[in-house]
Amino acid sequence: MNSTDLKELADLLKALGEFNRLSLVYELCQCAKPRNAMCLCECCSVDASVVSRHLKVLTQERVVKMEKKGRERIYSLNRTDVAERLRALADRIEG
Amino acid sequence: MNSTDLKELADLLKALGEFNRLSLVYELCQCAKPRNAMCLCECCSVDASVVSRHLKVLTQERVVKMEKKGRERIYSLNRTDVAERLRALADRIEG
DNA sequence: GACTTATTTGCGCATGTATGCAAATATTGG
């Protein structure tokens, strides 16, 4: 694995490795339907602006995908993609 | 999943989500035999003290285990344990 | 157009973290 791929993987893990962001991911796990940011706000008790920034990070790392709908932004997990990347690491580590 | 478990998982991901630490993990992946810290130093071009601190973090998060051998510390991956924790997250995310 | 709601952005602040260097500690071998 080259340095670029390693950095990309590290960035994914870093994005997931922050408590409130991981809380958002878990919240989205439990939702059959996508949620808007305000709704996600409730799961971690921080300001809306903070949630907005966390969701931006998660979007950049392709953990979630976003869709505009009127004045709302609807978020959903990239389930298979994230799961695959984590399993690839698990496989590599297990050897 | 309760808040404590979530924090523990976040801490694991944070430990893995730093470039040089992930490099150390990958280096240990490729070693059939455990390695001492000085040897691991070579894979990321940082000071020995930095590697020492990174290995401490990885040990605290149970990513690696350490064994004293003379004046050396021998490190090896907790392969199955880490792989299991990552797969559990992957399963959860995939839903 | 005025108002409301959803979200983002700018700013400042406080805290966390990665790093290097030098000194300290530990342990082995003469």
Added chain:
DNA sequence: CCAATATTTGCATACATGCGCAAATAAGTC
């Protein structure tokens, strides 16, 4: 005991990051 090697720790520093608040933007509703 002394020298050499491996590792840790204290300290300073630079930078990143999470946060809240207020203002700005975007888009629907009346």
